[in-house]
Amino acid sequence: MATLLLADHHEDHLGDATAKALTAAIQIGGPVHILVAGTSPKGAAAEAARLEGVEKVLVASGEIYGHGLAEPFAELLVGLMGAYDALVASSSTTGKNILPRVAALLDVMQISDISKVDGPDTFERPVYAGNAIQTVKSTDAKKIVTVRTAAFAATGEGGSAAVEDISAAGDPGLSRFVGEELTRSDRPELGSAKIIVSGGRALGSAEKFKEVIEPLADQLGAAIGASRAAVDAGYAPNDQQVGQTGKVVAPDLYVALGISGAIQHLAGMKDSKVIVAINKDDEAPIFQVADYGLVADLFTAVPELISELAKTRK
Amino acid sequence: MKVLVPVKRVVDYNVKIRVRADGSGVELANVKMSMNPFDEIAVEEALRLKEAGTATEIVIVSIGPAQAAETIRTGLAMGGDRGVLVKTDGPTEPLAVAKILAKIVEEEKPGLVILGKQAIDDDCNQTGQMLAALLGWPQGTFASKVSPEGDGLTVTREVDGGLQTVALKLPAIVTTDLRLNEPRYASLPNIMKAKKKPLDEKSAADLGVDVAPRLQVLKTVEPAKRQAGAKVGSVAELVDKLKSEAGVI
Numbered sequence: 043m044a045t046l047l048l049a050d051h052h053e054d055h056l057g058d059a060t061a062k063a064l065t066a067a068i069q070i071g072g073p074v075h076i077l078v079a080g081t082s083p084k085g086a087a088a089e090a091a092r093l094e095g096v097e098k099v100l101v102a103s104g105e106i107y108g109h110g111l112a113e114p115f116a117e118l119l120v121g122l123m124g125a126y127d128a129l130v131a132s133s134s135t136t137g138k139n140i141l142p143r144v145a146a147l148l149d150v151m152q153i154s155d156i157s158k159v160d161g162p163d164t165f166e167r168p169v170y171a172g173n174a175i176q177t178v179k180s181t182d183a184k185k186i187v188t189v190r191t192a193a194f195a196a197t198g199e200g201g202s203a204a205v206e207d208i209s210a211a212g213d214p215g216l217s218r219f220v221g222e223e224l225t226r227s228d229r230p231e232l233g234s235a236k237i238i239v240s241g242g243r244a245l246g247s248a249e250k251f252k253e254v255i256e257p258l259a260d261q262l263g264a265a266i267g268a269s270r271a272a273v274d275a276g277y278a279p280n281d282q283q284v285g286q287t288g289k290v291v292a293p294d295l296y297v298a299l300g301i302s303g304a305i306q307h308l309a310g311m312k313d314s315k316v317i318v319a320i321n322k323d324d325e326a327p328i329f330q331v332a333d334y335g336l337v338a339d340l341f342t343a344v345p346e347l348i349s350e351l352a353k354t355r356k
Numbered sequence: 357m358k359v360l361v362p363v364k365r366v367v368d369y370n371v372k373i374r375v376r377a378d379g380s381g382v383e384l385a386n387v388k389m390s391m392n393p394f395d396e397i398a399v400e401e402a403l404r405l406k407e408a409g410t411a412t413e414i415v416i417v418s419i420g421p422a423q424a425a426e427t428i429r430t431g432l433a434m435g436g437d438r439g440v441l442v443k444t445d446g447p448t449e450p451l452a453v454a455k456i457l458a459k460i461v462e463e464e465k466p467g468l469v470i471l472g473k474q475a476i477d478d479d480c481n482q483t484g485q486m487l488a489a490l491l492g493w494p495q496g497t498f499a500s501k502v503s504p505e506g507d508g509l510t511v512t513r514e515v516d517g518g519l520q521t522v523a524l525k526l527p528a529i530v531t532t533d534l535r536l537n538e539p540r541y542a543s544l545p546n547i548m549k550a551k552k553k554p555l556d557e558k559s560a561a562d563l564g565v566d567v568a569p570r571l572q573v574l575k576t577v578e579p580a581k582r583q584a585g586a587k588v589g590s591v592a593e594l595v596d597k598l599k600s601e602a603g604v605i
């Protein structure tokens with residue numbers, strides 16, 4: 043039994059998601075090899091080799107792997123899967139794009155977004171926006187699995203796996219990368235932040251969102267999240283959406299400001315350790331999951347919160 | 357160009373589902389069912405391509421029980437031209453759905469298939485990618501913008517870090533994200549008209565597809581309930597509790 047883990051990375055360094063998905067991969071069954079495919083992902087490969095519990099790191103370099111295009115990645119992975127019993131990736135947009143393509147080519151039913159490994163072929167996964175948890179057993183010869191990283195702790199460092207270059211597979215020539223618009227931010231990433239401050243429709247405009255949410259996030263060293271309503275209205279970029287169809291997060295502290303708490307939003311944050319909600323409607327459903335709820339107008343409460351926090355930090 | 361839109365009948369997104377106490381699944385009797393919200397967006401996008409003169413015919417396909425015909429009628433009332441219902445008993449996994457859709461594609465020869473990115477019941481997010489694999493077509497998943505360009509398609513995708521734009525050769529697969537468009541409501545006259553639009557029925561067996569599940573669902577349970585906490589009376593109390601009680605700041 044050997045498991046291949048597809049890494050999420052930024053060429054010169056590895057994303058946090060890989061170390062979390064690795065925990066699931068090890069539970070499924072070792073030895074675990076990590077595939078780092080990119081334009082020239084030397085730095086990411088070196089970091090992958092240092093993760094604990096990795097036997098080997100495979101590196102595929104080439105322009106066609108620079109942007110996570112599913113078609114060339116699937117070709118590469120199908121070529122490698124002869125030697126593996128399981129393929130694992132995080133439920134990042136890259137993992138979700140690529141793995142089902144590989145699964146279909148291998149005639150395997152993928153197990154999406156697992157939250158627990160019960161055995162080499164048995165997994166738990168949330169369905170219905172996390173309102174039910176299914177335990178499923180795969181009868182396929184190979185297991186293809188994406189991992190809800192918020193549900194797994196990252197493995198530690200201290201490993202020293204061998205790094206091996208492998209040759210690129212062909213380019214099927216079906217799709218071409220045109221460009222990207224990535225949100226640049228010095229804040230922690232949503233997926234790995236210890237604290238997240240999220241804003242909802244109540245913020246009312248992009249200016250207000252920035253003016254109210256950012257200073258609090260600065261004060262707490264937090265990542266910024268948003269409800270779908272806030273993203274749809276253009277107050278926040280799409281990659282900040284938390285929920286069933288956005289990112290699933292589980293920070294130590296999640297602060298929901300002017301968010302009602304629709305089930306689709308709760309699906310993305312209800313496993314946070316501590317939840318704080320500020321909402322002026324004392325019946326807002328968010329209060330049913332909040333450890334600390336404050337019924338207040340956020341436009342007065344948040345500035346007050348910032349100055350209280352400043353006091354305690356001195 | 358013909359456009360195929362697969363639509364799934366799912367529990368309405370406003371329904372708070374109930375998990376059966378014996379672990380056997382989610383209660384589906386007498387629950388309001390609707391078209392998967394992402395599929396409404398897919399139908400809308402196809403309609404816009406037709407209005408722009410790119411698409412010529414829109415075929416709405418659903419795989420499921422006899423009642424999935426209602427879901428197809430919803431798509432026809434929005435403006436789809438005709439429907440195909442592939443009847444199956446019991447839930448059909450994405451791999452089987454993709455295989456059935458591949459057969460329909462062979463028959464219909466569309467230039468584009470637009471699916472939802474995710475069904476809100478199984479939350480699988482697989483079918484479009486699997487169909488693309490089976491057909492050997494390119495895929496533009498999680499689309500927030502679709503523009504025909506020459507003999508191809510430019511698709512803007514919602515990715516973790518922001519937005520990515522890719523160019524696809526046609527024929528292609530697109531899966532929709534929430535911000536692609538705002539689906540229209542069907543008007544009453546259009547709902548009436550939709551009743552007369554053609555709707556073909558087939559079975560998975562007619563198409564020669566094995567739909568036997570590959571995953572055994574051992575049990576379905578409710579997630580651990582979160583204890584609702586307490587309301588605090590002031591910002592000062594909140595900060596104090598976060599510090600001394602929760603220890604998170």
Ligand SMILES: Cc1cc2nc3c(=O)[nH]c(=O)nc-3n(C[C@H](O)[C@H](O)[C@H](O)COP(=O)(O)OP(=O)(O)OC[C@H]3O[C@@H](n4cnc5c(N)ncnc54)[C@H](O)[C@@H]3O)c2cc1C
Nearest residue numbers: 242243244269270271285286287288300302307322323340
């Ligand atoms: C298929 C599908 C998928 C979805 N996926 C997601 C998802 O991934 N993530 C997501 O978030 N949503 C998702 N949604 C949308 C979801 O159903 C809700 O519409 C959305 O979460 C509402 O956002 P909101 O809480 O910001 O807005 P609202 O529900 O409008 O809530 C605003 C809240 O702000 C409060 N408020 C107003 N003014 C103030 C003030 N001055 N001070 C304090 N409080 C104030 C109000 O009392 C209210 O509770 C999805 C919906 C569908 C159909």
Ligand SMILES: Nc1ncnc2c1ncn2[C@@H]1O[C@H](COP(=O)(O)O)[C@@H](O)[C@H]1O
Nearest residue numbers: 362363419471472474475480481482483
């Ligand atoms: N039974 C079905 N009938 C028609 N379309 C389906 C069916 N199941 C899935 N789909 C399509 O595939 C998309 C993704 O579903 P899933 O992979 O199950 O999350 C849906 O949004 C639909 O467009």
